[in-house]
Amino acid sequence: MKVKSIENPSQEDLLNILSEGLSSEAIITIFAHCRVHYDGRAKSELGNGDRVIIIKPDGSFLIHQREKREPVNWQPPGSRVSFQVEEDRVRIISVRRKPRETLEVELLKVYLASYLQAEDSEELTLMGSEAEMRDYIFENPEVIEEGFKVLFKEKPIKHGIVDLLGRDKDGNLVVLELKRRRADLHAVSQLKRYVEDLKEEHGNVRGILVAPSLTSGAKKLLEKEGLEFRRVKPPKREKAQRGKQKTLDSF
Template structure:
């Protein structure tokens, strides 16, 4: 459970410690000035700079600069991590296949190295996802359309999966695409794609985009494609009270 720390390790100590820690399944951080080479789906080179390198027992490699949410270079889980010496410096190599990718971190100056036999099995509990909105709509179809009967969840079609499928009070098929955040043009595209085949057999089929908000461009695009928009706040799904929805119909 504890950590072991090496300050200013020698080249040999760095390589030996990394190899041993990888073999032991430790989580490792390295503080170092380094260069990074990447070759795979794209190709990259990162010149010398001071960074934090994070290695995980599942084969993940992350190189973090002092700014930014995302690592500047990385290798996802499943890659094989090795350490050796090249030109007198320690080098961390992370390889994976499918896609074939290679990341090499050249440690020019290693300030500190820590190994950590971390134990973490707690699941992340997350609410307010799109799935939560689906469930809300299935339980409260009137929040989307007054006469709506929600029939099917995650309905498969040759061109993708429809979030919610149902019928309205006039018996027309209703295809609903749900988004947990501001609707965008790509969401209109998605709904349009699903509608193509439904309207081929039933011109009266309705398509509704449900989202907390939509830009005017999105609304115009919906209108032009005879689709509807219903504003449903994502957080309505988390509250006990009935959602106060705004209904907007572009028929």
């Protein structure tokens, strides 16, 4: 039986769903009027209301209100679930170690208890990421400028990791910072950090921000710092297997 659900379950029904769901590695979903307490990296309280609660077999724990994409409270994968039974109510507790965090849901009224023994071996294939942009430029360095050659992908330097490092036709070192979406002040600061880092050991170093567009503030700071911009949109292409080759030569 792949799925099980009980509307307005008795306490016994609820405990059965929870035990069976947990032991069979199912995804458990509960509709309930509840209250939530969290303490860990931060601390929170949520008063009584109707929510959707999801417990996954990897320990992920989600509590959703009727709005927003984000769960109002949660626990990340690896957390351990248990439950406490009191006279008239059930408490679900999830504990994470390192950092220590506890999430406690007090179930005041359960409208629906259910689980699904999900079989799913598929993984998402995503197109249009920064990683694809990087591979695209690696293979087509001329989209940056004529004569540009890539030396390194994901190259660790003194303070950080550069997306792409290469040389222009005049032999200058060139740092590329890629953004899949509109680049902001943060992106410029990041690029500036890399350029200053490399300038300490090499002569002239150019920094180019590569993105579909720039925020107004990013443009101002970029120009003030003598950095450059190239407009490139992330390609939405099927990805072939990407080789791990990272270096062409010492520089």
